[in-house]
Amino acid sequence: xxxxxxxxxxxxxxxxxxxxxxxxxxxxxxxxxxxxxxxxxxxxxxxxxxxxxxxxxxxxxxxxxxxxxxxxxxxxxxxxxxxxxxxxxxxxxxxxxxxxxxxxxxxxxxxxxxxxxxxxxxxxxxxxxxxxxxxxxxxxxxxxxxxxxxxxxxxxxxxxxxxxxxxxxxxxxxxxxxxx
Amino acid sequence: xxxxxxxxxxxxxxxxxxxxxxxxxxxxxxxxxxxxxxxxxxxxxxxxxxxxxxxxxxxxxxxxxxxxxxxxxxxxxxxxxxxxxxxxxxxxxxxxxxxxxxxxxxxxxxxxxxxxxxxxxxxxxxxxxxxxxxxxxxxxxxxxxxxxxxxxxxxxxxxxxxxxxxxxxxxxxxxxxxxxxxxxxxxxxxxxxxxxxxxxxxxxxxxxxxxxxxxxxxxxxxxxxxxxxxxxxxxxxxxxxxxxxxxxxxxxxxxxxxxxxxxxxxxxxxxxxxxxxxxxxxxxxxxxxxxxxxxxxxxxxxxxxxxxxxxxxxxxxxxxxxxxxxxxxxxxxxxxxxxxxxxxxxxxxxxxxxxxxxxxxxxxxxxxxxxxxxxxxxxxxxxxxxxxxxxxxxxxxxxxxxxxxxxxxxxxxxxxxxxxxxxxxxxxxxxxxxxxxxxxxxxxxxxxxxxxxxxxxxxxxxxxxxxxxxxxxxxxxxxxxxxxxxxxxxxxxxxxxxxxxxxxxxxxxxxxxxxxxxxxxxxxxxxxxxxxxxxxxxxxxxxxxxxxxxxxxxxxxxxxxxxxxxxxxxxxxxxxxxxxxxxxxxxxxxxxxxxxxxxxxxxxxxxxxxxxxxxxxxxxxxxxxxxxxxxxxxxxxxxxxxxxxxxxxxxxxxxxxxxxxxxxxxxxxxxxxxxxxxxxxxxxxxxxxxxxxxxxxxxxxxxxxxxxxxxxxxxxxxxxxxxxxxxxxxxxx
Numbered sequence: 001x002x003x004x005x006x007x008x009x010x011x012x013x014x015x016x017x018x019x020x021x022x023x024x025x026x027x028x029x030x031x032x033x034x035x036x037x038x039x040x041x042x043x044x045x046x047x048x049x050x051x052x053x054x055x056x057x058x059x060x061x062x063x064x065x066x067x068x069x070x071x072x073x074x075x076x077x078x079x080x081x082x083x084x085x086x087x088x089x090x091x092x093x094x095x096x097x098x099x100x101x102x103x104x105x106x107x108x109x110x111x112x113x114x115x116x117x118x119x120x121x122x123x124x125x126x127x128x129x130x131x132x133x134x135x136x137x138x139x140x141x142x143x144x145x146x147x148x149x150x151x152x153x154x155x156x157x158x159x160x161x162x163x164x165x166x167x168x169x170x171x172x173x174x175x176x177x178x179x180x
Numbered sequence: 181x182x183x184x185x186x187x188x189x190x191x192x193x194x195x196x197x198x199x200x201x202x203x204x205x206x207x208x209x210x211x212x213x214x215x216x217x218x219x220x221x222x223x224x225x226x227x228x229x230x231x232x233x234x235x236x237x238x239x240x241x242x243x244x245x246x247x248x249x250x251x252x253x254x255x256x257x258x259x260x261x262x263x264x265x266x267x268x269x270x271x272x273x274x275x276x277x278x279x280x281x282x283x284x285x286x287x288x289x290x291x292x293x294x295x296x297x298x299x300x301x302x303x304x305x306x307x308x309x310x311x312x313x314x315x316x317x318x319x320x321x322x323x324x325x326x327x328x329x330x331x332x333x334x335x336x337x338x339x340x341x342x343x344x345x346x347x348x349x350x351x352x353x354x355x356x357x358x359x360x361x362x363x364x365x366x367x368x369x370x371x372x373x374x375x376x377x378x379x380x381x382x383x384x385x386x387x388x389x390x391x392x393x394x395x396x397x398x399x400x401x402x403x404x405x406x407x408x409x410x411x412x413x414x415x416x417x418x419x420x421x422x423x424x425x426x427x428x429x430x431x432x433x434x435x436x437x438x439x440x441x442x443x444x445x446x447x448x449x450x451x452x453x454x455x456x457x458x459x460x461x462x463x464x465x466x467x468x469x470x471x472x473x474x475x476x477x478x479x480x481x482x483x484x485x486x487x488x489x490x491x492x493x494x495x496x497x498x499x500x501x502x503x504x505x506x507x508x509x510x511x512x513x514x515x516x517x518x519x520x521x522x523x524x525x526x527x528x529x530x531x532x533x534x535x536x537x538x539x540x541x542x543x544x545x546x547x548x549x550x551x552x553x554x555x556x557x558x559x560x561x562x563x564x565x566x567x568x569x570x571x572x573x574x575x576x577x578x579x580x581x582x583x584x585x586x587x588x589x590x591x592x593x594x595x596x597x598x599x600x601x602x603x604x605x606x607x608x609x610x611x612x613x614x615x616x617x618x619x620x621x622x623x624x625x626x627x628x629x630x631x632x633x634x635x636x637x638x639x640x641x642x643x644x645x646x647x648x649x650x651x652x653x654x655x656x657x658x659x660x661x662x663x664x665x666x667x668x669x670x671x672x673x674x675x676x677x678x679x680x681x682x683x684x685x686x687x688x689x690x691x692x693x694x695x696x697x698x699x700x701x702x703x704x705x706x707x708x709x710x711x712x713x714x715x716x717x718x719x720x721x722x723x724x725x726x727x728x729x730x731x732x733x734x735x736x737x738x739x740x741x742x743x744x745x746x747x748x749x750x751x752x753x754x755x756x757x758x759x760x761x762x763x764x765x766x767x768x769x770x771x772x773x774x775x776x777x778x779x780x781x782x783x784x785x786x787x788x789x790x791x792x793x794x795x796x797x798x799x800x801x802x803x804x805x806x807x808x809x810x811x812x813x814x815x816x817x818x819x820x821x822x823x824x825x826x827x828x829x830x831x832x833x834x835x836x837x838x839x840x841x842x843x844x845x846x847x848x849x850x851x852x853x854x855x856x857x858x859x860x861x862x863x864x865x866x867x868x869x870x871x872x873x874x875x876x877x878x879x880x881x882x883x884x885x886x887x888x889x890x891x892x893x894x895x896x897x898x899x900x901x902x903x904x905x906x907x908x909x910x911x912x913x
């Protein structure tokens with residue numbers, strides 16, 4: 001098993017920050033079951049998928065790996081993978097803090113104006129763990145519904161947490177032209 | 181001559197050549213012409229029918245039918261012209277009379293002429309497609325007499341004038357009218373219609389338009405309706421006496437339109453006498469009349485129904501939001517029942533049990549009863565009151581009546597599961613305190629609930645009854661085997677309740693007095709001896725006790741108290757004064773219960789077997805309690821325990837509501853799973869609709885709650901979202 005120390009070493013060799021989102025993508029390639037540890041099988045599988053067998057080749061592949069985040073389908077998979085990976089082993093849901101951290105990481109490069117409001121909403125109103133369904137549906141929500149919320153369909157079978165979020169936005173007048 | 185010419189009865193022409201006199205036709209015609217004159221001059225008796233018939237027959241035979249026919253036309257026409265003149269000459273009232281008489285005469289004449297010319301009628305006329313004699317006679321009468329310029333307008337005017345006179349109360353010659361209208365009808369339906377009926381209807385419309393306007397300004401609603409009804413009946417009667425029956429529906433339409441339809445809204449909403457006033461004052465006759473009249477016009481009943489419905493809804497809404505009324509639940513429910521009775525009576529007596537009205541009443545009740553979330557509790561309290569004392573001494577049939585009324589209200593409830601919860605609580609209290617008026621009445625209601633809601637609803641309730649019965653048997657067994665042991669000690673009576681059937685109670689601590697611990701243990705051992713594997717726990721918050729107390733001057737009383745109160749009072753056998761803290765320590769009764777218990781023992785007039793220092797109304801931790809030596813009561817038996825079911829306080833109500841919400845969650849989930857198992861794949865809105873449908877006999881599920889349950893089921897991997905369409909859910913086996 002490669003644990004925290006090993007991973008730090010790996011990051012050094014790759015010249016990336018351990019907090020860098022690229023570690024998530026790499027873990028995704030490995031199909032790692034949980035963050036901060038790789039089993040031998042997972043590690044090898046990842047390397048195989050990336051077609052690298054030396055550190056140099058791995059280092060060279062970094063920019064490609066980073067670019068994978070721009071592919072919509074891949075991002076979708078990586079995003080959903082992140083849930084199982086980042087949550088506590090053995091728990092069904094993800095702790096709120098972890099979730100917020102992950103979201104900020106994932107959406108850092110993407111244009112996501114509602115993200116801050118979402119995090120604030122959760123911290124003030126919800127304060128509980130995030131279910132898998134809510135996690136995966138959030139991506140759909142950010143993709144499908146515009147910032148002005150014009151095409152938000154109340155009958156759209158969104159998770160109730162998202163319904164409450166929309167209510168929260170409306171209550172606080174955060175919609176339509178107020179958004180950039 | 182027989183009118184029927186059968187085949188076997190042919191009269192043939194003469195076989196020998198007949199010399200036809202060239203002037204034959206003319207001569208023969210003259211004979212016939214003369215005959216016609218005589219007939220019209222009432223001189224027919226001198227004529228020979230046989231001869232005339234023969235002449236006519238011959239004319240036709242010898243091909244002079246045309247001459248005969250045209251001669252007939254000319255002759256009849258000229259006679260009719262004369263008749264027409266004489267009718268015109270008639271003055272005033274005699275006009276109709278004359279017309280009628282001449283018409284009768286003409287008919288008689290026509291009959292005779294037709295008989296004479298029968299052969300022509302049967303042969304020449306059909307062959308040449310000419311108008312048969314009788315019809316010809318009618319047509320000529322119509323054209324020459326009736327439609328003569330002078331007569332036509334005069335006839336119309338006089339007929340209409342007669343109707344007008346009759347409408348204003350004069351008596352007219354109805355027989356004459358009938359004959360005239362019959363004449364018009366005989367002349368052809370369009371004659372009756374164009375010459376009379378059309379104008380009759382127009383004039384009537386004007387008449388009633390004016391009259392209804394007059395009435396509506398001067399009468400109240402009830403009076404107006406009476407007048408309208410009277411006019412309507414009058415017109416119907418008029419038709420039956422001297423008009424064509426097909427005119428009835430037309431003239432009643434006119435009256436309905438002018439008198440009812442035009443003023444419908446004004447009548448219903450008339451201040452001080454309109455529909456609402458009639459309802460409030462229970463004017464059944466007026467209401468019945470309104471119903472019958474309004475039924476005749478389109479949307480008449482709809483109007484009544486709508487106004488009545490919104491009034492009922494408003495009344496109900498007021499009742500349900502009036503805080504004064506809501507203070508006494510039993511009274512409140514009684515008001516609801518009275519309201520329903522009132523409207524049932526109106527619908528039965530005045531509205532002919534009209535189903536649409538019944539439905540409107542039902543939906544109104546359903547609407548406002550559910551406006552108040554406490555309705556289920558109140559209805560249960562009403563039942564409790566009845567079964568506890570209200571039905572004492574009432575006959576079996578009347579008991580059934582009351583229970584049926586309760587069921588009727590129950591059906592209107594949207595939140596039947598809330599009712600179930602309260603009913604269970606109240607029933608438990610009734611059973612345990614032995615305060616039910618009639619076991620039969622209790623069971624009867626359970627049966628009704630079972631019929632309405634199914635076995636599941638009542639199985640636990642029935643379990644409660646079973647427990648009571650079983651406990652009786654158990655007690656018998658206990659006393660039989662331990663009777664001798666008890667001797668002078670306290671008498672114990674135990675009800676063993678099966679957990680699950682009875683309303684859940686939180687377990688509370690309470691130390692029972694030493695005096696009864698002995699017998700309690702004996703019972704426990706006895707019971708567990710015969711029922712191994714069970715656990716018993718004393719429900720100290722539900723029991724009662726009868727204590728014999730002796731006060732200062734030796735006065736004895738029997739006190740009926742709750743178990744908690746017993747525990748407290750028994751302490752005073754060994755001490756005259758005890759502090760609150762001491763009592764709390766020894767009994768270990770929970771604080772709020774203990775305070776309530778002490779309050780009922782020390783602060784209620786007539787029941788203060790304890791004295792409190794200081795004498796304030798509320799119980800404080802620092803209070804001290806003393807045995808009240810000086811207690812008196814004129815009754816030997818004094819009841820201090822609070823056992824009767826009461827209207828919940830706000831916080832209690834909140835708590836119950838919360839428990840109900842919690843109970844609903846698994847029911848909703850079960851419904852979702854049932855539905856998804858059957859359908860495999862279903863979209864969100866349909867799930868919500870189906871779940872609602874399945875559960876609506878118990879309560880109306882909140883769509884947000886349904887959504888949360890779905891998400892919970894997704895979390896627990898019973899369902900998943902479809903990969904392609906996020907609004908679809910799939911059942912995971």
